């Protein structure tokens with residue numbers, strides 16, 4: 253027996269998930285790249301498109317890549333910024349924003365570096381890995397407002413120089429091997445501790461410390477509901493796994 257349009261999700265699982273997510277307690281939502289997949293933003297582990305197909309994203313998203321080949325890394329980020337600026341929130345983003353508009357406290361803890369949650373209307377968003385839309389100096393750390401990215405797929409681009417020192421402007425993004433911003437991690441951890449349930453959407457659960465949040469929730473007795481068409485590394489931390497895409501399942505979990 254399944255709900256129409258939700259593939260092979262047993263109704264009993266959907267009903268149980270709705271019950272665990274209902275109520276007026278604060279809801280924490282951990283999102284990964286799969287949350288933005290239906291908006292046309294490639295997930296972090298999907299093959300990159302076009303000239304980026306030959307690059308491994310986890311190699312490019314490192315301080316080593318930046319010091320070794322800054323112009324290639326800068327071109328990749330500006331291309332991704334261009335992709336995000338041309339994308340729109342999907343029904344999954346809209347469902348979470350609609351829930352917040354009911355007055356329910358919804359705390360979005362995202363690994364994503366796009367602004368689709370904000371553009372859908374959620375304002376409590378904790379960006380654990382930074383943002384494609386923010387830039388800072390790689391030397392003195394000064395924030396920098398720069399113009400829109402070029403629209404073409406360029407293989408090399410030279411980043412602007414800092415106006416205050418001899419540094420280069422870099423994406424305000426957390427690379428592999430870099431610590432997460434303490435303020436965002438602390439605010440996300442507080443939101444999780446106060447939540448009545450944790451919804452995990454579209455993450456492979458491979459990148460730490462973000463991937464540790466579901467087991468932290470489970471250990472403190474908070475129910476964890478996962479939405480993912482595929483298999484993730486979250487395993488035993490998950491109370492219910494709803495196997496399907498965010499764009500179909502989230503609107504069904506929070507009927508407006």
Ligand code: BV8
Pocket residue numbers: 283284285286287289290295296297298310313363364365381425426427428429430431432453454455456457458459460461479480481482483484496497498499
């Ligand atoms: C840290 C910004 C310590 C970049 C990202 C050696 C040295 C140092 C550290 C380490 C090391 N070895 C391991 C580590 C730890 C490392 C780590 O975890 N590595 C992994 C790979 C093993 N972590 C770090 O380095 C972190 N820092 O540990 O610092 C420290 C402390 C003090 C001082 C110095 C150092 C920093 C990690 C942050 C890296 N930056 N993003 C950028 O985007 O360019 S992470 C990157 O991966 C993205 O943010 C992405 O969100 C994230 C996780 O991937 P997912 O979001 O899960 O995306 P993915 O593609 O994997 O999966 C998509 C999922 O969606 C799939 O499951 C799919 O089935 C599903 N899906 C698809 N379609 C849909 C869907 N779901 C729903 N609906 C759909 N329609």
Ligand code: ZN
Pocket residue numbers: 389390391392393394414415416417418419
């Ligand atoms: Zn500087």
